[in-house]
Amino acid sequence: MVGSVPRSLVDWMWPFIWCFPGATWDHVLVLVSGALLSPGRRTVTAALRVMDLDQSASFAVYHRVLSTARWSARRVAHRLLRLLVAAFVRDGPVVIGLDDTIERRWGAKIKARGIYRDPVRSSHGHFVKASGLRWLCVMLLAPIPWAGCVWALPFLTILAPSERYAQKQGRRHKKLTDWGRQALLQTARWLPDRRIVAVADSSFSVIELLRSVSPHLDVVTRLRLDAGLYEPPPARHPRDKGRPRVKGARLPTLTARVADPTTPWQQVVIQGWYGKTQHRLDVATGTALWHHPGRRVLIRWVLVRDAEGDREPQAFLCTDLDAEPTEILGWFVRRWRVEVTLAEVRRHLGVETQRQWSDLAILRTTPALLGLFSLVTLWADRIKGQLGVLPDRVRWYPKAEPTFSDALALVRRELWTSPTFATSPDHRESAKNTDSLLNRLIRVACNPP
Incomplete structure (x- = not known):
């Protein structure tokens, strides 16, 4: 099935080939390509439709990639972090951001969902509840040269279930700070030769957390x-x-x-x-x-x-007693880019539109979409050329620097014009291929998201 995937995507995804055994690799390429090219919801059906595989008799194998296939999301996260650090943080401290977000989901089969305080709609005097899944995201806070600012690039996303879910499962409930401690220590093990600075909000300003991770990395938070x-x-x-x-x-x-x-x-x-x-x-x-x-x-x-x-x-x-105040404040300012990333993945990558119900598929889908944000940034950096990533401007909206939508547009353009999708004038079936590609583009443009 790799023949239906753009060749450029196969090259970009090649560092992850050892994370997926056997035929799962071919199916992963199809789903990643479909998730990138789909303009609306990020469901398996939408990915297969944009890849012109919606009438395939083997559609079930693509659902099983998320629900039953044997592969390690942690191994993928490790590889992704290595690629991001090599591309954007070749020297100096590796600054990472730690934050939680709520994915608004409903349904009796979504067992791990809970009722949480909505951080967006709540204020000091107004409390708003939200039903959904709580995710803990670890992101690389790195300056992107062609964007002119720092971007928050997710590489590790962990589900932090509600206390009620833990009671039903007969397990000890792990607080958000417990998950944060594990995530930070895991990141430190992945980068043993680099200095790591973790930036978090006041939810992680906890003495036990700071004391347990301070021997391995530095933490900056509110006090x-x-x-x-x-x-x-x-x-x-x-x-x-x-x-x-x-x-x-x-x-x-x-x-x-x-x-x-x-x-x-x-x-x-x-x-x-x-x-x-x-x-x-x-x-x-x-x-x-x-x-x-x-x-x-x-x-x-x-x-x-x-x-x-x-x-x-x-x-x-800051747990580093020798850090300068300007360094500490400069690191903390980067954390505010986390909220931008969480908004962008909802707007452009369809987070909260997926429809998986099985526990394992839920554990994999949202982290995959968040990781896709980092992959798009990484791939746009590779293909930007001499002109860089150009911002999409209109006459009445001045836009000085490119945003994630511009990077996604650049990657999509590269995929649609890839040799697998594009046609050659010397090919004997050039007209048939041109009609097929045009029909796919018209279908993507006309179908409601």
Whole structure:
């Protein structure tokens, strides 16, 4: 069945051939090609239709790729991370983002779904619930040269089921921070020779998580202004009695430091602060032991005060005690690109439109679509040529830099004009092939998404 797949896609997917045994590889190529070329829903039926295989008698084998076939999604994620790092982060620290998202799904057969707080529609004074699946996404936060900014490239996506699901299965419920710890440690094992900086929001600002992963990677996240900060415990002398001290003297809270006129502030300029090109901030920093009864971790805290008075003071932490405040804030600013990626995969790759019901197919489909975002970025970088990825502009909408839609359009154009789909003037069946290709394009354009 590889004959119906564009040759360029076969070349692009070749690094993953060892992840899929036997004939599964051929079926994976068809599904990936169909998912890229489908303009609407990302179902197996839609992928087969755009590949002109909707009348194939062996349609069931393509469904089994997701529901029963034996292949490791973790192995695919490892290979994808290696390719992304080699292409976009050849040196320096590897910055990754960690965030959760809700895939809105309904149905009695979707067992792992739960009721969660909707982070998009909720606010501090308004609580909105959402039914669906909760996914934990790990993304590479790398600058894309032809895009002029940082993109969040997913490579590992984990399902974090609800507590009710765990009770029905008779298993211990794993909190989101437990899944985050496993994902971060797995990433550290995949890149043992690189420095890794993980950036996350306040949901992962948990002492147990920071303490367990800090020997393997650095973590940057938010910090409460009323967090209990202490001096490190004093050195123990041989004649001291009793248990060793676990903390030193209590330090002023960050709230008190904001109000203290003697706090030493330093003015810095940060790129991309809340969408602005450059923004002036007043920062104060120091090291402390973040302590809660029974739990503690050494951190570098960074207190931020908006020099222009637009926002309230904020605090951040980093487990690397030697990191500079500008580095910490620069890493954290990259995290905001995660929300852009989550919106783009819904808009252009059909996340939340898939219709798989079996447990294994659900576990595989959403991570595959998120990983497709990174693959499109990787392939667009390879075929951009000398002119790069050109943004699709209209007269009334100025667009300075290309976005993911432009990268996807470039990849689609490469696939539709690939030798497998395109025709040669010397071929004896050129007219028949031209009509077939034209009919496929008309069908894709006319069918409702």
